[in-house]
Amino acid sequence: MNHLSLIIKREYYTKVKNKSFIIMTFLTPIIMVGVFSLVAYLFSLNKNTAREITILDESGYFGNNFESTEYTTYTYVSGKTLGEVKKQSEEEENYGLLYIPKADNIDAVAKQITFYSEDSPSPNLMIDIENVLEKEARSLKYKEANIDPALIEEMRISITANQETYQGEETSKEGSVIKLIFGGLAGYLLFMFIIIYGNMIMRSVIEEKTSRIIEVIVSSVKPIKLLLGKIIGTSLAGVTQFLMWTILIGVLMTVVPLIFGIDLDAMQTPQQEALAQVAGEGGVENKIATLMMEVYNLPLLNLVIMFLLFFIGGYLLYASLYAAIGAAVDSETDTQQFMMPILLPLILAVYVGIFTVMDNPHGTVAQVFSYIPFTSPVVMLMRIPFGVPIWQQVLSVVILFGTFIGTVWFAAKIYRVGILMYGKKASYKELLKWLKY
Amino acid sequence: MSKLLVAQNISKNFGEFKALDDVSIEVPKGSIFGLLGPNGAGKTTLIRIINQITMPDQGKVILDGEPLRPDHIKNIGYLPEERGLYKSMKVGEQALYLAQLKGLSKSEAKAKLKYWFDRLEIGDWWNKKIQELSKGMAQKIQFVVTVLHEPKLLIFDEPFSGFDPINANLIKDEILKLRDDGATVIFSTHRMESVEEMCDHIALINRSKKILDGKLIDIKRAYQNNTFDVGLIAANRQEASGLLSEKFNVQPASFKSINDDLKYRIQIAPDTSSNELLQYLASLGQITHFNEVIPTANDIFIETVNKNN
Structure with a gap:
C-alpha cells in the first residue's frame, strides 16, 4: 500500500480510537447542551416565582392600569397610610410597593413616585412599571391640554428606509x-x-x-x-x-427540552420580547x-x-x-x-x-x-x-x-x-x- | 569478495560544523562490518546518509552496484541508537504498520511476524501496548521489526543496549545467523568485546575523518609490535632484571600466575625473532610464561584515536 495512505490511516485511527478523544467527542456536546439547558431552566425558575407588588395610589391618577401577568401580581390597596402599607408589605414578604403620592398636578406626582423593595428591584420590572406609568401620565396630560390621544396616535409615524445597492439589489438591516x-x-x-x-x-x-x-x-x-x-x-x-458534535448537539437540543420540559424560549428577556412584538407589527x-x-x-x-x-x-x-x-x-x-x-x-x-x-x-x-x-x-x-x-x-x-x-x-x-x-x-x-x- | 555497500568520499556539513570529511568505506558482501569511533565522531551521520535520512553534501553511496535510490529503503534494515515505538499502540498493530512502511504486504507481514514472534517466544505480546512492556521486551520487538523484511543490508547502532546478558547473547546469535543466511551487517558500537567477537572488518572514524579501516585480523597484524608477556623464575632476580632491561625494551607486566615469578612485557626489535628472546630468557632462569601480546580492538581503538588527537 502507498506510504501516504498508510500514514493517514494510522494517524486517523490512533486519534479516533484515543480514549480522551472519544470522551471529548461525547462529553463536549453534553456539557454544552447541559449548561445551556441549566441556564434556561434557572431562568424559567426565576420567572415562575410570581412577584407580588402592592400599589398604593393616593393620587388616583392611575386607576387600574397595572394588569397582573403570569409572573407579576399587582394588588391595589387604599385607605391606609404609607407606613402601614410598607410594614404590611414587608411582613408579607412582597416583592415591592409602588407608592404614588397625592399632589397638585400630574407633573408633581410624577416626580414623587417611589418604589420600595427588599433589595434593589430588577431593572426589567422597573422598566415595565415605568412604561405603564409614562403611558398613562402622557394620556392624562393630553386630556388636560384638550388633545385627542387618538389624534396623537395617528400622527405618529415610523420610518424604515428601503435599502438598495447601486446594482439594484435590495438589502436590509x-x-x-x-x-x-x-x-x-x-x-x-x-x-x-x-x-x-x-x-x-x-x-x-x-x-x-x-x-x-x-x-x-x-x-x-x-x-x-x-x-x-x-x-x-x-x-x-x-x-x-x-x-x-454538530449531530449530537442537534439531537440533544431537540431531545433534552422535550424530556425535561424546559422552554428554551424562556431565555428571551423582556426587551427581546418587546422587540419581537414591535417587529411583529408587520406580521x-x-x-x-x-x-x-x-x-x-x-x-x-x-x-x-x-x-x-x-x-x-x-x-x-x-x-x-x-x-x-x-x-x-x-x-x-x-x-x-x-x-x-x-x-x-x-x-x-x-x-x-x-x-x-x-x-x-x-x-x-x-x-x-x-x-x-x-x-x-x-x-x-x-x-x-x-x-x-x-x-x-x-x-x-x-x-x-x-x-x-x-x-x-x-x-x-x-x-x-x-x-x-x-x-x-x-x-x-x-x-x-x-x-x- | 564483492562489495555490497560502497560509500565514496562522503562529506557533510551542518552549518559551520563538519560532520563528515571525505569519508569512504567499503562493506564486503556477507561480512559484519564494525563502524567504530568516539562519541560525536560522525558515525550516526554516516549511517543516516546510508539510510537516506540525511543527504550528503558531497560523495555518493552505491548499494549492490547501483547508486542509492529511494526504493532501496526496502533493502535496508536500520536499528537506530535512539529508538522507540509508539507507546500507546498495540505490539501487533505497530509491527504490521512498520512492516508495511517497509513495503511488505499485510499478509506477508503477518506471516513473517508470526515466524519471528514464535522464534523469540514473544507471541503472546501481540495485543499488549508498548507501555506495558519492559525496555528489553520493547527492544526485542524493535529488533524483529528491523529484520522482518529480510533486507540485504542490516545496520545496527548499539544493538545490545537495554538487553540483559541472556537476551544480548540471543540477539548476537540471531545477528550471526542472519549473516550466515546472506545478509551483510554494519555494526556500530562502543562495546569492544562485541567487535572482537563478531566483526570481520572495521572502520574507525574520529573527528569526522576515517582514520583506519580494513580486515580486523590485518589491522591486528599491523598493530602487533613484537611484544611478549614473560614469566621467569630467576636465581638472582636483580641481575636478571638488569640484564633484560639492557638488551630489550622492558616494562613490568601483570598477568595471573601461581608462581612467585618476575613478570615483564618485553618488546623486541622487529628483526629479532622470538626464539632469540626465548633462548636468552632460558639462560637467565626458568620460563613459566611466554605469550605474544596481540592487540585487542580496544587497544587499537584507544591507541589510534589518541595518536590522531
Missing part, C-alpha cells in the same frame, strides 16, 4: 445581521479548528520525538510524507469530531419570509466554495507551522516561545473580523487584512457574505496558497532537521541555521 452571523460563524469555526487540531498535530509530532520512533519511521518514509500524512490524518479526525410571517429571502440572497455558492478553499488553505498553513514547532522542541512545555507568533495573527484576524468588518466590510483595513495570508482566511470569510468582487477573492486565495507552499517548505525543513535533534533547545537563531542544513 436584518440582512446585514445575517451576513455578520454567517461570516462570523465561518471565521470563528476556522479559528477554533486551527487551534484545537493544530495543537493535536504538534503533540503528535512531539510524541514521535519523545518516544524515539521517529528515526525508525524516517528510515522508511520521507519526512515530508510523514508530515503531510500527519496533517491530513489529524484533520480527518478533526472533521469527524466536528461532525459528531411575523412576513418577517420570516424577509429573513429567508435574505439568506437566499446570500452568495451561497460563492460562500460554500470559498469557505472550503479558505478553510483548507488557512488550516494547512497553520497546521504546517504547528508541526514545525513540534519538531523544533523536545517537550510540550518548550513550545511556549513559538506559540505566540502563531496565535497573534489568528487572534488579530478574529478581532479585525469582528470589529472592522462589522463596521465597514469593504474598508481599507478589512481589505488589507483579507489579503495577508495569515489573517485572510478568517477576515475574508467574514467579508464574503457582504459581497466581495471575485477578483479580490481569487487574489486572496492565490496569495494564501502561495504562502502555504512556502510555509510547508519551511516547516518541512525545520521538521526534517528537528525530528532528529534530541535534547537541543531550539532558539529562533538555531531554527534559521537549520534551514541551511
Whole structure:
C-alpha cells in the first residue's frame, strides 16, 4: 500500500480510537447542551416565582392600569397610610410597593413616585412599571391640554428606509445581521479548528520525538510524507469530531427540552420580547419570509466554495507551522516561545473580523487584512457574505496558497532537521541555521 | 569478495560544523562490518546518509552496484541508537504498520511476524501496548521489526543496549545467523568485546575523518609490535632484571600466575625473532610464561584515536 495512505490511516485511527478523544467527542456536546439547558431552566425558575407588588395610589391618577401577568401580581390597596402599607408589605414578604403620592398636578406626582423593595428591584420590572406609568401620565396630560390621544396616535409615524445597492439589489438591516452571523460563524469555526487540531498535530509530532520512533519511521518514509500524512490524518479526525458534535448537539437540543420540559424560549428577556412584538407589527410571517429571502440572497455558492478553499488553505498553513514547532522542541512545555507568533495573527484576524468588518466590510483595513495570508482566511470569510468582487477573492486565495507552499517548505525543513535533534533547545537563531542544513 | 555497500568520499556539513570529511568505506558482501569511533565522531551521520535520512553534501553511496535510490529503503534494515515505538499502540498493530512502511504486504507481514514472534517466544505480546512492556521486551520487538523484511543490508547502532546478558547473547546469535543466511551487517558500537567477537572488518572514524579501516585480523597484524608477556623464575632476580632491561625494551607486566615469578612485557626489535628472546630468557632462569601480546580492538581503538588527537 502507498506510504501516504498508510500514514493517514494510522494517524486517523490512533486519534479516533484515543480514549480522551472519544470522551471529548461525547462529553463536549453534553456539557454544552447541559449548561445551556441549566441556564434556561434557572431562568424559567426565576420567572415562575410570581412577584407580588402592592400599589398604593393616593393620587388616583392611575386607576387600574397595572394588569397582573403570569409572573407579576399587582394588588391595589387604599385607605391606609404609607407606613402601614410598607410594614404590611414587608411582613408579607412582597416583592415591592409602588407608592404614588397625592399632589397638585400630574407633573408633581410624577416626580414623587417611589418604589420600595427588599433589595434593589430588577431593572426589567422597573422598566415595565415605568412604561405603564409614562403611558398613562402622557394620556392624562393630553386630556388636560384638550388633545385627542387618538389624534396623537395617528400622527405618529415610523420610518424604515428601503435599502438598495447601486446594482439594484435590495438589502436590509436584518440582512446585514445575517451576513455578520454567517461570516462570523465561518471565521470563528476556522479559528477554533486551527487551534484545537493544530495543537493535536504538534503533540503528535512531539510524541514521535519523545518516544524515539521517529528515526525508525524516517528510515522508511520521507519526512515530508510523514508530515503531510500527519496533517491530513489529524484533520480527518478533526472533521469527524466536528461532525459528531454538530449531530449530537442537534439531537440533544431537540431531545433534552422535550424530556425535561424546559422552554428554551424562556431565555428571551423582556426587551427581546418587546422587540419581537414591535417587529411583529408587520406580521411575523412576513418577517420570516424577509429573513429567508435574505439568506437566499446570500452568495451561497460563492460562500460554500470559498469557505472550503479558505478553510483548507488557512488550516494547512497553520497546521504546517504547528508541526514545525513540534519538531523544533523536545517537550510540550518548550513550545511556549513559538506559540505566540502563531496565535497573534489568528487572534488579530478574529478581532479585525469582528470589529472592522462589522463596521465597514469593504474598508481599507478589512481589505488589507483579507489579503495577508495569515489573517485572510478568517477576515475574508467574514467579508464574503457582504459581497466581495471575485477578483479580490481569487487574489486572496492565490496569495494564501502561495504562502502555504512556502510555509510547508519551511516547516518541512525545520521538521526534517528537528525530528532528529534530541535534547537541543531550539532558539529562533538555531531554527534559521537549520534551514541551511 | 564483492562489495555490497560502497560509500565514496562522503562529506557533510551542518552549518559551520563538519560532520563528515571525505569519508569512504567499503562493506564486503556477507561480512559484519564494525563502524567504530568516539562519541560525536560522525558515525550516526554516516549511517543516516546510508539510510537516506540525511543527504550528503558531497560523495555518493552505491548499494549492490547501483547508486542509492529511494526504493532501496526496502533493502535496508536500520536499528537506530535512539529508538522507540509508539507507546500507546498495540505490539501487533505497530509491527504490521512498520512492516508495511517497509513495503511488505499485510499478509506477508503477518506471516513473517508470526515466524519471528514464535522464534523469540514473544507471541503472546501481540495485543499488549508498548507501555506495558519492559525496555528489553520493547527492544526485542524493535529488533524483529528491523529484520522482518529480510533486507540485504542490516545496520545496527548499539544493538545490545537495554538487553540483559541472556537476551544480548540471543540477539548476537540471531545477528550471526542472519549473516550466515546472506545478509551483510554494519555494526556500530562502543562495546569492544562485541567487535572482537563478531566483526570481520572495521572502520574507525574520529573527528569526522576515517582514520583506519580494513580486515580486523590485518589491522591486528599491523598493530602487533613484537611484544611478549614473560614469566621467569630467576636465581638472582636483580641481575636478571638488569640484564633484560639492557638488551630489550622492558616494562613490568601483570598477568595471573601461581608462581612467585618476575613478570615483564618485553618488546623486541622487529628483526629479532622470538626464539632469540626465548633462548636468552632460558639462560637467565626458568620460563613459566611466554605469550605474544596481540592487540585487542580496544587497544587499537584507544591507541589510534589518541595518536590522531
